[in-house]
Amino acid sequence: MPPQRRKSGETNSRPSPGLTTGARKLTLSCSRCRASKLKCDRKEPCIECLKRNIGHLCTKDERQPRAKRARVAPSNDGSDSQAPITHPNAHRSTSQPKDSEAEETVQILENYVGDAPLEQAPCMAAPDYPNLYWSHPQRQVDQLALLREIIDSIPEIDLIHLLHEVLLTRCRGPLGNVVHAPTFSRHAETFCDCLRLPLAEERAMALLKISMETIACHLMALVLGLAFHPVPAVLGWSSTPLAFRVEELRGSNVHAKTWRSLALRCLQGPVSLFCGSVPSLQAAVMLLLDGQEDPSTLDVILVTAISGARRLGLHLLGEAKLAVPLETGSESATESHIRTEIGIRIWWALVMRDWSRGQVLGYYNIHPAQFNTRMPLHINDEDLCLPTARVDVDGHISERPRSEFTMLSYTVCALDLAVLVRESIDIRGPVRQPPNPDQESKMRKHLNKRYEELVTGLPSHFRLGSSIGLNANGPMTAIPVHRWVLHQQLWSLFLRLHRGSLSTQGGRMSCQLLAQNIISTYGHIKSRCTVCRSLTTGEAQLFNAAAVLVMGLMFSPRSSEDCTGSQLARMMSRDKVREAIELLRMQSEDREPSKHLAREKATQRSIQALEALMKLEEEGSGNCERAAADTGDMNGARVSLKSKVMDVVKSLQSTAAETERTNLESLSFDMTTPLPMGSVGIYEPDLLPGISNDPSCSFWQFLDFDLFPEPLGKDASPLAAPPGYGGWPFSPSSGLAQSTSAGTPGFLDTEQSEASRIEL
Incomplete structure (x- = not known):
């Protein structure tokens, strides 16, 4: 016989004769329908509970008394609208924990009755799903x-x-x-x-x-x-x-x-x-x-x-x-x-x-x-x-x-x-905003501080200049390889953070120390890891390090007043650049000529560029003192240096154009993919994700010259700089303004304007 169902409003409890408070007021719908948000027929037991054969569990909750109406002040305009004086949620906050506790209790009971698994512990991964x-x-x-x-x-x-x-x-x-x-x-x-x-x-x-x-x-x-x-x-x-x-x-x-x-x-x-x-x-x-x-x-x-x-x-x-x-x-x-x-x-x-x-x-x-x-x-x-x-x-x-x-x-x-890479993406933002010098200066200082904390916190076996693990056996033999991979990504991020200050003496000195370390460790890694010795990104980092050293030599020409320590530093920088050239040449000779022809051409162009710039630097350092004595206009010296560097780059372009004219016609003229290797699909192990996904890490990025510039128009001024060259020969961000692809925006190039005022 089905259980007798009571109508809505009837309760299971009767008031005591001695009490004057009256009967308890219950909710119209049962607790299960309220928790599951079902339409309850308000009977006991309700139709929803009967359909699930749990009519004996159909109960109603006691109604919570509503909060008293807040006192209101009369409106100034005499209308019926009234503004509350007290906060409307004054009494709701006291009942909210009780409501949430009741809700959680109902959910647990529902899971138990419905044979549903309880919530998993937060420290346990879910079981594997079948395919x-x-x-x-x-x-x-x-x-x-x-x-x-x-x-x-x-x-x-x-x-x-x-x-x-x-x-x-x-x-x-x-x-x-x-x-x-x-x-x-x-x-x-x-x-x-x-x-x-x-x-x-x-x-x-x-x-x-x-x-x-x-x-x-x-x-x-x-x-x-x-x-x-x-x-x-x-x-x-x-x-x-x-x-x-x-x-x-x-x-x-x-x-x-x-x-x-x-x-x-x-x-x-x-x-x-x-x-x-x-x-x-x-x-x-x-x-x-x-x-x-x-x-x-x-x-x-x-x-x-x-x-x-x-x-x-x-x-x-x-x-x-x-x-x-x-x-x-x-x-x-x-x-x-x-x-x-x-x-x-x-x-x-x-x-x-x-x-x-x-x-x-x-x-x-x-x-x-x-x-x-x-x-x-x-x-x-x-x-x-x-x-x-x-x-x-x-x-x-x-x-x-x-x-x-x-x-x-x-x-x-x-x-x-x-x-730290993610923070740099957050600071840059999804859309390039108009330059704000004050904000960008704060961004630079924040990232630089975070970078310093990261480098300072490195363990001894990963520090710059560390030789731990070079003669080790067993698991310790992995230390030199791990250290090199980590330093490559640190160097890439450091150069991206400070590329706007490469035209200042302090910026060059900070980058040159790490650049010399990159060149010194490249020879060690070639004999320790098969993948590391053949990475395209490794060659790009080697060229970037040598380019930074050449820039340091060209921005600080030798004079008769240089001390012995300064001359020794210049000699060491030249030796490191020559070492990088030899490493690139050895890498080119060891590579099979039938594989990655475009990559071979890129390496050869890098060698030619470094050799030409080194020759230009040696010629310029000998004539710097005489040029400064002949003229007091440093702007003329600046134009002369820029024109010489432009001649070097253009000569390399013309040589490459004669041999691969058909390939150059199909290339993108974006600053981030200046070399043929960017379009032939060279796939290699992604050992350096921080560098392989960095659009600013290309062989020619820090020379900041468009490798395929548009010819000047007939009505253009012969003294005007071509588009993409910028007002400063080695300002690393000038070419990025014309970039149409995913080139790294100049959110860290705050020192560009200051660098453009520095004279050679």
Whole structure:
């Protein structure tokens, strides 16, 4: 028999005869309908609760008394409108905590009755989502066919172990340590066990038990291991059959393309790339580091990976504490710690690449206010395996001191640098605003202070001029490579911050010290890392450093009154420029002539430009004192120097135009892509995201001359400077005003006007 339903207004309680307060007043609708915002028929039990078979839980809340009307003052104009004197929310604030508590209680009861899971703890990542594309039964045939292709393309087991070892020893820092070394080695052994089976069909059926995202990780590990494996000229190479086999695979370039293509097919989702699990996000980060796809594809991978990471809750991990359980050897706790920390590393690896990419786009997708995940712990991967000795007084896994080198040392410092890059994007803004000298001066001082704090906080093994790790063995051998990669990005950011002051003596002196360090360390890195020694961005940084030193020599010509120390400094600067020229020449000779012809031409033009400018500087320094005695007009000297430099650049342009006239017609005349290499699609590992995404880091940026200037009109003044040259020969921001693409806006060029008044 259905329960008897009461009409609205009837209550379950009756007033006591001795009381004069009357019956309790209840709400018209039941509490469940009010909480779920359903239309209640106001009966007990209501129709909505009866439909859900929970009529016994249908109750009504006691009505909260309304606040008394506030006293009002009569209107001056005599109308009926009245203005309240007291705040209308005076009584509402007292009842709001009670209402919110009741609302939370109702939500918990609803979840319990509806068998819904409770809210997850904020320090835990969500479980991996299944890939619906490969989970569909009709695609099992396609999955087996793909696994057979993978089996046919995989090299021998010993070579797989070698390439995986290269990934863990030489690639973890640039990768952001998104793989846990012991866990990855264990999974790799399982992967190899499947490949050891005698029959191909047995191997395919065994691989069917491994997720496709994990297989994609192993394939991308082979790609990166092949790229980072030492060449014969790099320390660590040994003449073994496996080493020669690696050189054979790398020379053909077919295997790397095949493995990369198979990895992308393994990550196929219902609509686009699948990034709903930790292994899929690890593979996506590997694809971003590999950098062999076109920029638009890499942007899609980055955005998809960020969306997948948010779906797993990696952006809301907060100050996740890794508590050590009382019982030793807890495998579930170890897996939970590893998953949480790897999720944090993955999130920050995506954040760093998103903020670096924002230099080109002018915006970024991840705003600091939209996530609260802490930075990765400064620990080794072995510290996450329980039992561990890295435990604080609260029973949580603790960090190692920053002064101690770990495999996370570079990652932590690179993330600090990424924060500074984001601040520079925020200051610049999405739209270029009219120049405001006062505001831009404050911006410059703020960024310069942040930069100084970053450099001052570097550990001893990453300091400028440090030689720690040059003769080390084991994990310490990664220190010189990590230090060089970090210094390259520091130099790029420092030069961008101070390029407006290069025409002042103080600005040149501050840049010259770091420029000399860049040139000195380039020779060391060539013998330590296969990828670093062949990066286009590394050559660009080398040219920029030499160009800064040449500018310092030309802006401070030698005179008879120079002291011995000044002459010694000039001699050291010349030696460093010559060293940079020789390094560029050696790099050009070591490169295979059949590959990257446009890049070879760019390197040759850089060498020719530095040699011509050095010759011009030597001639000018000898005639400076005599020219100053012959004329008192320094403006004439300025025009003379500018005309000489212009002649050097124009001669290089005419030489290049004669040999590649057809190629130059299709080039963009933007300041940010002055060389042919910018249009031929040279793809290389994105080891320096802070530089590869910086539109101001080109070979000719700091010469500030348009390489392809428009000819002067017939009615133009012969003494007028051509468009894009600016009023000062080496003002690094004058050409940017005419830039039509994503060139770095001149938000830090506040000293340009002051520099233009300085005389040579």
